[in-house]
Amino acid sequence: MAENALVKAGFDISELSPEEQQQLMELYKTELQVSQEGVDLQPIRFKINKDSCTFMDPFGNGHSELRGVIVFKHKVRGYWDRNSDDTIPECSSWDGRTGIVTDTNEQRACANCPMNAWGSGMDEAGNQTRGKAC
Numbered sequence: 001m002a003e004n005a006l007v008k009a010g011f012d013i014s015e016l017s018p019e020e021q022q023q024l025m026e027l028y029k030t031e032l033q034v035s036q037e038g039v040d041l042q043p044i045r046f047k048i049n050k051d052s053c054t055f056m057d058p059f060g061n062g063h064s065e066l067r068g069v070i071v072f073k074h075k076v077r078g079y080w081d082r083n084s085d086d087t088i089p090e091c092s093s094w095d096g097r098t099g100i101v102t103d104t105n106e107q108r109a110c111a112n113c114p115m116n117a118w119g120s121g122m123d124e125a126g127n128q129t130r131g132k133a134c
Contacts, residue, residue, distance in 0.1 A: 044057060044058060045058060046063070046066060049062065075095065075096030076092075076093065076094055076096065077091075077092065077093040077096055077099060077110055077116065077134050078091070078092040078093075078134065079091045079092070079099075079115045079133055079134040082122050082124075082126065088102055089102060090102055090103075091108065091113075091115070091134070093110055096110060097109070097110055097111070098110065099113060099134075110134070113134065115132070115133040115134040116132055116133075116134045117132065118130060118131070118132060119131075120132055120133040120134075121133050
């Protein structure tokens with residue numbers, strides 16, 4: 001990871017010896033950790049107003065589009081039964097690939113799960129939606 005970041009930053013590490021490459025990567029990792037100390041990134045949270053098809057910022061201003069850089073993505077899945085008031089999901093996946101059923105610890109492939117299919121979602125009134133249940 002550090003090597004890829006150095007190459008993307010324009011460093012040509014191919015001319016360095018393996019020991020020098022290792023030292024540079026260790027220095028890079030240390031500097032990266034130090035630069036993050038004391039920094040508490042709290043990105044602005046936008047909500048989607050489905051009535052006006054806009055993004056709402058924390059101040060109530062509407063935006064027709066957002067521009068930015070995605071700095072982190074984590075594919076997590078979870079399925080909660082609409083008829084249950086339980087806060088624990090019926091099934092969840094931390095990697096987006098393998099779900100674990102809460103009651104039985106059974107593992108399921110998310111790709112083949114019917115709750116991960118488009119059209120399996122339900123709204124608050126129990127009507128089927130185009131979205132996914134999971």
